[in-house]
Amino acid sequence: GAGGRPVAAMEESASFLEKYAGAASIENSAEFHQRILSMTPDWEAYDATRNHAALLQLLEASAPALKKKVIIQGDVGVLKASMDALSIQEDKPAQWILTLLYDMLREDSSCYGVFEEALKKQVPIM
Numbered sequence: 001g002a003g004g005r006p007v008a009a010m011e012e013s014a015s016f017l018e019k020y021a022g023a024a025s026i027e028n029s030a031e032f033h034q035r036i037l038s039m040t041p042d043w044e045a046y047d048a049t050r051n052h053a054a055l056l057q058l059l060e061a062s063a064p065a066l067k068k069k070v071i072i073q074g075d076v077g078v079l080k081a082s083m084d085a086l087s088i089q090e091d092k093p094a095q096w097i098l099t100l101l102y103d104m105l106r107e108d109s110s111c112y113g114v115f116e117e118a119l120k121k122q123v124p125i126m
Helices: 002-026 029-038 050-056 065-074 076-085 091-107 109-120
Strands: none
Touching: 029 091, 050 076, 065 076, 065 091, 065 109, 076 091, 076 109, 091 109
16 A cells, blocks of 8 residues: 555665675675676666766776776766666666775775765766
8 A cells, every 4th residue: 555655665775785785794795796896787788878888888897996096087977977877777787886986995095086076077976
């Protein structure tokens, strides 16, 4: 009934984080991390990223943080496309982008500046 709808909506909104956290607790988190990054999404296969697939293909999970930072700073469209990728209903593309960005920030805290610059340029950061 209508009373169950808010509960369903809350569950749906939390499902991504639960799946991500749940998978990490089930197996070794380093293996989970490696498995996410080993499967680079086919950005042309998704409506949300098809028009920006070439930009997203510039991002390499194995690249050092500095290279990722330079790529993102060189074209604000790369970060915008990354944010668009988070709207994909499948888990893997969003997990890949979030893991890539998380690793970049952990490796080099100066990469936070990329997000600050993007916000100044009115790029919507989710």
